[in-house]
Amino acid sequence: MLNENPRDGVDYILGGAVASRASDVHIDQVNDGLHIRFRVDGLLYPISNFMNNVFFLNDSQTIIQRIKILAGADISEHRLPQDGDFEYTSENRSYNIRVSIVPASHGEAIVLRILNRDDTMFDLGDLGLEQEQLSILKRLIATPHGLLLITGPTGSGKTTLFYSILNALNKPIRNIISIEDPIELRMNGIRQLQIRENIGLTFAKFLRSVVRQDPDVIMLGEIRDRETAEMAVQIASIGIMLVSTFHTFDIPSLIVRLSEMEIPSSIMAQSISGVISTRLVRKICPDCKADYQLSDYEKKFLGDNIMGLAGVSFKKGKGCAKCNQTGYSHRTGINEIVAFDESLRAAIISKASSMTLNQLIKELSGKSIRDSAISKIVQGITTVEEVIRVVGVV
Ligand SMILES: [Zn+2]
Incomplete structure (x- = not known):
């Protein structure tokens, strides 16, 4: 049984988080102890949804101190x-836990991010790409030069796509250098570099050095600023992927x-090989999936698409013990992918209106994020409600 040992307390919380497939653990101090939540499939739920024996977590100070000691933080510092x-480590699998502690009105707020989780998808076939989108992506990563960009808001699956592409490219014939912040997953055969802004080791600085490391492929965690963007387009135009x-x-x-x-449109147009835009939607729990009648609001969301959907039996999860009564389990991607062609390049160079660009991108991609979402609704993989939550009503 559990005892008062705070080491056991932190282990117990993390053990539960890993078993629940949580990506993050949120810990807040409240009057009567700790308020702990797990983020699972993108949403936060109280720890009590997943674990029964949480009574001992009332000893908040020892647990917080233990986390601070493990994280190498100053236990006497409460204001910064x-x-x-x-x-x-749990069941022979090791996880890197990134800790963020911020003073809040009620005490310290702690977020533990669990990296190297075992539900990370690596295979390009597991990303939720439609068949034609998968062929475009395979063609893009077979192109030995050019800039391939992954876009989306926070938590949209960019990192999963990044690692899946990295994994697909990972062959001994290629020198792959990956500059990351943080390194979420260690991969054999790849030179993974961790940026350290505090000592000036930025994406741009690493990028400047690694071009002299004879790379075939450079994976760059994120383009955040002009300097990095400028270097990225330059490198992509000199024959490096x-x-x-x-x-x-x-x-x-x-x-x-x-x-x-201020990236010149001609350089942008010539160096970008393609762009993938991505979002994550929760999948309907297979254990409680049932037929479901759309509400008027949901029908309105489908708009004109509803005409082609006569006879489709829509599905939804009723909620069961396996999915913690949410009706959902795991996530999949809804994507849009565009391989740049001469018409799009010419439009970018001539600074075409965003309407013209939109039209061209629509024609080239074939499937927008919305189309990809509707295809997943029709296949009974996700629900209208979930798509509205993720992409909004437009
Ligand atoms: Zn279920």
């Missing part, structure tokens, strides 16, 4: 934000953002 990390993520909602806004970073 602190970061750290530690290794956690570069894959990176870019925090933006869709492909037209990516082009706008790069222009704002």
Whole structure:
């Protein structure tokens, strides 16, 4: 049984988090102890949804102190934000736990991010790409040069796509260098570099050095600033393949953002080989999936698409013990992918209107994120309600 040992307490919380497939653990101090939540499939739930024996967690100070010690943080500091990390091993699998501690009105708020989780998808076939999208992606990663960008908001599956592409490219014939922040998953055969902003080791600085490391492929965790963007397009235009993520909602806004970073449109057009825009939706729990009648609101969301959907039996999870009564289990991607062609390049160079760009991208991609979502609704993989939650009503 559990005892008062705080080491056991932290182990117990993390053990439960890993078993529940949580990506993060949120810990807040409340009057009568700790309020702990797990983020599972993108949403937060109280720890009591997953674990029964949480009574001992009332000893909040010892648990918080233990986390601080493990993370290498200062246990006597309560007023300033602190970061750290530690290794956690469970059933022969080791996880890197990134710790963020921030003082809040009620005491310290702690978030533990669990990296190297075993539900991470590596296979390009597991990303939820439609068949034609998968062929476009395979063609893009077979191109030995150019910049391949992954876009989407926070928590949209950019990292999963990044690692799946990295995994697909990972062959001994290629020298792959990956610059990351943080390294979420260690991969054999790849030179993975961790940026350290505090000593000036930024994405841009690493990028400058690694071009002299005879790379075939450079994986760049994220393009955040103009300097990195400038170097990335330059490198991509000299015959090296570069894959990176870019925090933006869709492909037209990516082009706008790069222009704002003063990347000349001709260089942008010539160096980008393709762009994937991605979101994650929760999948209906297979154990409680049942037929479901759409509400008027959901029908309205489908709009004109509803005409082609006569006879489709829509599905939804009723909620069961396996899915913690949520009706959902695991997630899949809904994506849009565009391989740049001469018509799109010419439109970017001539600074075509965003309407023209949108139209061209629509024609080239064949399937928008919305189309991809509707296809998953029709196949009974996800629900209208979930798609509205993720992409909004438009
Ligand atoms: Zn269920």
